[in-house]
Amino acid sequence: MLNILKYLKKHGGMVVLILALLCVQAYCDLTLPKYTSDIVDVGIQQSGVERVTPQQMRGTTMEALTLFLSDEDEAALRAAYTAAEDGTYTLTVRDKKTLDQLDQMLGLPMVALYQMEQQGMDPAMLTAQAEQAGRETFKAGLMEQMEAMADQYGATADMLTDQMAILFVRQEYETMGMDLNAMQRSYLLTTGGKMLALTLLMVAAAITAGMLASRVAASVGMELRGKVFRKVVSFGNAEIDKFSTASLITRSTNDIQQIQMVVVMLLRLVLYAPIIGIGGIVRVASTRTGMGWIIGVAVGVLLALIVVLMTVAMPKFKKMQTLIDRVNLVSREILTGLPVIRAFSREAYEEKRFDKANRDLMGTQLFTNRTMSMMMPIMMLIMNGISVLIVWAGAHGVDLGTMQVGDMIAFITYTMQIVMAFLMISVVSIMLPRAGVSAKRIQEVLDTKVSVRDPEPGKNKDESKENWRGEVCFEDVSFRYPDAQADVLEHISFTARPGETTAIIGSTGSGKSTLLNLIPRFFDVSYGRITIDGVDIRNLSLHKLHSLLGYVPQKGVLFSGTIESNLKFGGEAITDEAMRQAAVIAQADDFIDAKPEGYESPIAQGGTNVSGGQKQRLSIARAIAKDPKVYLFDDSFSALDYKTDAALRRALSEQVKDAAVIIVAQRISTILHAQQIIVLDEGKVAGIGTHEELMASCPTYQEIARSQLSEAELGGVGA
Numbered sequence: 001m002l003n004i005l006k007y008l009k010k011h012g013g014m015v016v017l018i019l020a021l022l023c024v025q026a027y028c029d030l031t032l033p034k035y036t037s038d039i040v041d042v043g044i045q046q047s048g049v050e051r052v053t054p055q056q057m058r059g060t061t062m063e064a065l066t067l068f069l070s071d072e073d074e075a076a077l078r079a080a081y082t083a084a085e086d087g088t089y090t091l092t093v094r095d096k097k098t099l100d101q102l103d104q105m106l107g108l109p110m111v112a113l114y115q116m117e118q119q120g121m122d123p124a125m126l127t128a129q130a131e132q133a134g135r136e137t138f139k140a141g142l143m144e145q146m147e148a149m150a151d152q153y154g155a156t157a158d159m160l161t162d163q164m165a166i167l168f169v170r171q172e173y174e175t176m177g178m179d180l181n182a183m184q185r186s187y188l189l190t191t192g193g194k195m196l197a198l199t200l201l202m203v204a205a206a207i208t209a210g211m212l213a214s215r216v217a218a219s220v221g222m223e224l225r226g227k228v229f230r231k232v233v234s235f236g237n238a239e240i241d242k243f244s245t246a247s248l249i250t251r252s253t254n255d256i257q258q259i260q261m262v263v264v265m266l267l268r269l270v271l272y273a274p275i276i277g278i279g280g281i282v283r284v285a286s287t288r289t290g291m292g293w294i295i296g297v298a299v300g301v302l303l304a305l306i307v308v309l310m311t312v313a314m315p316k317f318k319k320m321q322t323l324i325d326r327v328n329l330v331s332r333e334i335l336t337g338l339p340v341i342r343a344f345s346r347e348a349y350e351e352k353r354f355d356k357a358n359r360d361l362m363g364t365q366l367f368t369n370r371t372m373s374m375m376m377p378i379m380m381l382i383m384n385g386i387s388v389l390i391v392w393a394g395a396h397g398v399d400l401g402t403m404q405v406g407d408m409i410a411f412i413t414y415t416m417q418i419v420m421a422f423l424m425i426s427v428v429s430i431m432l433p434r435a436g437v438s439a440k441r442i443q444e445v446l447d448t449k450v451s452v453r454d455p456e457p458g459k460n461k462d463e464s465k466e467n468w469r470g471e472v473c474f475e476d477v478s479f480r481y482p483d484a485q486a487d488v489l490e491h492i493s494f495t496a497r498p499g500e501t502t503a504i505i506g507s508t509g510s511g512k513s514t515l516l517n518l519i520p521r522f523f524d525v526s527y528g529r530i531t532i533d534g535v536d537i538r539n540l541s542l543h544k545l546h547s548l549l550g551y552v553p554q555k556g557v558l559f560s561g562t563i564e565s566n567l568k569f570g571g572e573a574i575t576d577e578a579m580r581q582a583a584v585i586a587q588a589d590d591f592i593d594a595k596p597e598g599y600e601s602p603i604a605q606g607g608t609n610v611s612g613g614q615k616q617r618l619s620i621a622r623a624i625a626k627d628p629k630v631y632l633f634d635d636s637f638s639a640l641d642y643k644t645d646a647a648l649r650r651a652l653s654e655q656v657k658d659a660a661v662i663i664v665a666q667r668i669s670t671i672l673h674a675q676q677i678i679v680l681d682e683g684k685v686a687g688i689g690t691h692e693e694l695m696a697s698c699p700t701y702q703e704i705a706r707s708q709l710s711e712a713e714l715g716g717v718g719a
Helices: 002-006 009-045 059-066 071-080 096-118 123-133 135-175 180-234 237-243 245-270 272-286 292-336 338-343 347-400 405-447 512-518 542-547 563-567 576-585 589-594 612-625 642-655 691-697 699-708
Strands: 081-083 089-091 472-479 489-496 501-506 527-532 549-552 630-634 660-664 676-681 684-689
Touching: 002 245, 002 405, 009 180, 009 245, 009 272, 009 405, 059 071, 059 096, 059 123, 071 081, 071 096, 096 123, 096 135, 123 135, 135 180, 180 245, 180 405, 237 245, 245 272, 245 292, 245 405, 272 405, 292 338, 292 347, 292 405, 338 347, 347 405, 472 512, 489 512, 489 527, 489 660, 489 676, 489 684, 501 512, 501 699, 512 630, 512 660, 542 549, 549 612, 563 576, 563 612, 576 589, 576 612, 576 642, 612 630, 612 642, 676 691, 676 699, 684 691, 684 699, 691 699
Parallel strands: 501 660, 501 676, 549 630, 630 660
Antiparallel strands: 081 089, 472 489, 472 527, 676 684
16 A cells, blocks of 8 residues: 555645545535435425525514513514514524524524414414513513423424424415515525536536546556566566566556556545545534434444455455466467477467466456455445435434434435445455555565666776777686576686687587676676676676677567668667668678568568578677677577578678677587687586687587588598
8 A cells, every 4th residue: 555655656736636626526525415405395395495584574573573582682683674664574684693593593482473373363463462461571471481382392392493483484474475486496496506506516526536536547557667667677687587577567567557547546536435424424413313323333334344355355366466477477488389389289288277377367356356246236235224224214203303304315315425435445445455466566676676787886987988899808707697506607717809709619508698698797797707898897887888789699589660670779870871781791681672662671579570590680680780899699690501601600700800709609610710719518618719729629629519510521620
């Protein structure tokens, strides 16, 4: 979780904006049920009469109401109204606090007047009786009656008083000739308009917040992919071997996708759920329904469900990423090794191997999906059960007069909002473990210390050196793979000079390719050092070092694009002339010119639309076009026929006279004319010299030579 939140630091401003929009959305969402309640209670049941305090009333009603009030309250009531010439009173106060006080003050007097009117006594008759009996004495009696009435209503006094007082106000409006239908219609249209405006604002806030959240998540995904890519590109072979290519692909795609999805949910649901949940609880408390205990029951059941789901599903989510890695690994092996699989008729075996990895992943995914699919029906069952419980408990309140229908509807809505908030959190809480695993796997890549690094500032003082010659010197070099028990190369010392060809030969597993891979620093030496023109290659930046080298791997690698884009892969400074000259030297010009599109001919991914020999020649031409100071050929002529091999080596020796050429070879014929041949045997130097010198002095070389060449070809040398 902390790793995921760490990715959002850069987008703090956007997160704050999203939070503000979610607050606006939550405010609208929480306000709408109150308007729904008002439409039912005020608009329908009360005919649009909102307050106990009437907007207008007759003079007789005013005088009758003052009989139920203290002198102070009577003064406050008269101050709130203005008398007209026709004897009616119009409310002039608009302050909410004052109006609330008036509502509280007029409730019981209006109920008393309403009951008297039902018994046939109108306000004028009551006023007349007060004049006959003495106003103060009469008021004292009415006060005692109101106190008895309040005691009779008990805990339901406020609710019943308001409802009966509204009936009195409606009756007063009808008596004055006011159009209650028009009043009701106006109230419904006004309240409906407010609801529509709030809904539109809520929709706009939700859409904007969703868009911004998606944008932030996409940016986080893009940044993570960039970071992982840059990190992986900086990896040496040791780090690549540690993670495996399949795992790195999964981490760069599937894992980052998981984080991107969770970031959206964090910004939309996790931020929104507490706002709507807390807001719902506050609103529920304000409904005065007395059903708050139902919220406690709902929250308790939901928490129990979430804990069970987390306990059951979390281990499976953690396991899923490993299984995805396994499927990717098996798929990659099968697809890359398809020709071999077919040649050995192992399709059935590989199908079973893939099927096992696929079924293991399917089983875990089915389990987690079933768990998630069960959650929604259970949540809906809980929500519907809570709704039934609210209706059952609320119906009793409505029947007793302690609750209005609109309040019950609002309570149901707020309760559902609270439940939905927990539902949102539960969904995210189940997805978070999987995203947490993904974040941990990505962080492992980002936190991995690269074994092959650029030198510290100050140690690369030779970086700006000009006129590099390309003399490569191994000085007592030994190398051991990470976590290996023994050295692969031991005490290797030799010098590859410019203008000369240095060949490395030996039996399979003797360390030839490993030795060559130490020069571009695919690995760093364990002991000793390698220098170019006397400068330790570890004191050069990797960019500078690689700019001096022209590397041709054992297996030719081409990139999707065109022949031209592949030959100019070494940099934009490579001219068309240099590219064509490189193709001529590499003996690739014949088949390139034979293509209708020439150098613009497309190259498929991996170079699958050219033959192995053509791919190798293009790889060689790519290195030549770069015009490096040191050429590194890792058994790069193995796919060439003898004629092409000889022509290529002859052209190469004529054109690169100023560069050092280091060739790893399996065939003696490739290196016969090399100025220096290094023979490796189990990681050690078994001999150094020319072909003739080694045939005379090196048994290992003699054995290799006699296994490949006839005595006539050897010319009796070393016999």
